[in-house]
Amino acid sequence: MSGLDETPPEFEAVVVGAGPAGVTCVGNLLERKVAPILWVDDGFDGGRMNRKYREVPSNTKVSLFINFATAVAPFRKIVSGTPSRDRWEEPSESDGVAVSGDKPDKLQALRSMDPDEGCQLSHASDMILMLTEGLRRDPGVTTRRGRVMTADFDDATEKWSVTIRTEDQSATGFKSARAKRMVLCTGSSPTEVPLPGNVVDLPHLDLDTCLSPTYLKQKLTPLGPTTVSVIGASHSAILVLRNLYNLARTDKPDLKVRWLTRHALRYAEFMDGWILRDNTGLKGEAATWAKDNLEPEKFKTSDVSKYIDAISYEKGQEKTVFEQHLPGSDFVIQAIGYTRDPIPSLSTSTAKDITPYFEHDKGTFKYVQQSTSGVVGDLVPLPHVYGAGIAWPERVTDPHGNVELAVGFGKFQKAVKRWCPHWD
Numbered sequence: 440m441s442g443l444d445e446t447p448p449e450f451e452a453v454v455v456g457a458g459p460a461g462v463t464c465v466g467n468l469l470e471r472k473v474a475p476i477l478w479v480d481d482g483f484d485g486g487r488m489n490r491k492y493r494e495v496p497s498n499t500k501v502s503l504f505i506n507f508a509t510a511v512a513p514f515r516k517i518v519s520g521t522p523s524r525d526r527w528e529e530p531s532e533s534d535g536v537a538v539s540g541d542k543p544d545k546l547q548a549l550r551s552m553d554p555d556e557g558c559q560l561s562h563a564s565d566m567i568l569m570l571t572e573g574l575r576r577d578p579g580v581t582t583r584r585g586r587v588m589t590a591d592f593d594d595a596t597e598k599w600s601v602t603i604r605t606e607d608q609s610a611t612g613f614k615s616a617r618a619k620r621m622v623l624c625t626g627s628s629p630t631e632v633p634l635p636g637n638v639v640d641l642p643h644l645d646l647d648t649c650l651s652p653t654y655l656k657q658k659l660t661p662l663g664p665t666t667v668s669v670i671g672a673s674h675s676a677i678l679v680l681r682n683l684y685n686l687a688r689t690d691k692p693d694l695k696v697r698w699l700t701r702h703a704l705r706y707a708e709f710m711d712g713w714i715l716r717d718n719t720g721l722k723g724e725a726a727t728w729a730k731d732n733l734e735p736e737k738f739k740t741s742d743v744s745k746y747i748d749a750i751s752y753e754k755g756q757e758k759t760v761f762e763q764h765l766p767g768s769d770f771v772i773q774a775i776g777y778t779r780d781p782i783p784s785l786s787t788s789t790a791k792d793i794t795p796y797f798e799h800d801k802g803t804f805k806y807v808q809q810s811t812s813g814v815v816g817d818l819v820p821l822p823h824v825y826g827a828g829i830a831w832p833e834r835v836t837d838p839h840g841n842v843e844l845a846v847g848f849g850k851f852q853k854a855v856k857r858w859c860p861h862w863d
């Protein structure tokens with residue numbers, strides 16, 4: 440398979456993206472004997488977490504990462520180092536390899552830690568990289584390094600045709616393929632919105648990179664006296680504030696931080712068998728640091744207040760407050776959430792440039808049908824397209840009736856395990 444004119448190869452599924460969600464979906468599809476799979480990603484390097492968050496402390500326990508890595512048979516084979524005698528079979532002691540935590544397997548780094556504590560995300564990322572490499576070697580998986588640009592559904596054959604753009608123009612191999620199903624695991628990036636009023640031109644610092652103490656130090660230490668404004672009270676905002684504070688008290692005492700926040704800090708709470716604000720509240724080291732330093736009763740006497748100036752405001756006051764407090768900042772960091780990354784351009788025989796609407800309870804999509812005369816019709820299912828991960832999470836309701844989007848390794852695994860049998 441080497442040229443554009445050759446017949447595109449056919450697959451049972453194409454999985455777009457190889458972050459934690461893509462890994463989850465390939466593992467679950469293989470477990471359900473859905474193969475061959477075409478797996479496409481820009482780098483097969485663990486997604487955003489490995490690229491950007493290796494230095495970030497996890498907001499989940501080590502045990503959850505271990506559970507994730509052993510949740511499906513294809514993962515367990517990789518983890519235990521079982522040779523691919525029959526990839527559908529569970530590994531056993533007779534394979535001569537360990538199948539449980541009491542003997543060495545490829546999770547030793549995680550297993551050596553306290554299962555009830557968090558860890559640096561480098562450890563979770565290494566686990567994802569290990570699974571990625573193992574899945575790539577599976578005979579049922581074909582990988583292409585590149586980007587899925589377009590996906591067209593043919594009503595007659597009921598198959599998706601995808602085109603793949605590779606950075607390396609000299610790369611050989613197919614650049615289009617057909618598949619019965621397409622699974623989008625395309626990820627999200629920090630949300631950046633235009634700031635209102637006369638502060639629109641202030642230089643921005645990328646949130647993801649500010650989550651790295653190494654990057655922040657490299658970027659800010661060579662500068663003279665510096666003022667950085669942080670907008671938001673998200674988990675990421677707290678981690679960035681902590682990084683900035685640590686830099687100010689060590690290598691850069693001329694660093695000042697203005698923290699603009701619209702609401703009081705919200706924490707996850709461990710209830711009887713479930714977690715209140717599991718997906719929206721602060722957890723782990725970020726929660727501990729915020730409780731110890733940022734809560735109003737602690738803040739005034741905390742060393743943190745030597746460097747961080749806290750400015751709270753109400754919704755609707757953004758323009759006034761930003762115009763008053765942001766001028767004079769050398770950089771602004773927006774820590775106000777994450778937005779889906781662009782997806783491949785989707786079309787069917789009857790609809791072009793489809794905007795898909797995710798069904799958070801099933802992992803499926805709908806789109807607005809249009810007649811040939813352009814009349815807007817009903818929402819109809821987008822055939823055989825599925826989603827998972829931070830961009831396409833499950834919607835969950837807790838015992839108190841609060842509705843949240845479930846984001847995290849364990850949650851992707853739980854949702855995909857339930858959804859995947861219906862992705863036939």
Ligand SMILES: Cc1cc2nc3c(=O)[nH]c(=O)nc-3n(C[C@H](O)[C@H](O)[C@H](O)COP(=O)(O)OP(=O)(O)OC[C@H]3O[C@@H](n4cnc5c(N)ncnc54)[C@H](O)[C@@H]3O)c2cc1C
Binds near residue numbers: 627
């Ligand atoms: C700061 C932060 C900390 C977090 N901490 C934790 C934690 O402690 N524990 C936890 O369980 N979860 C955590 N999460 C949540 C979640 O697990 C991660 O965000 C995770 O990286 C999401 O994985 P993903 O696969 O959905 O997306 P990503 O990791 O973003 O992967 C998407 C992949 O798809 C590729 N891609 C996109 N479009 C295309 C295309 N058209 N063609 C080919 N490839 C494409 C991208 O290049 C990328 O490799 C955290 C999230 C954040 C933001």
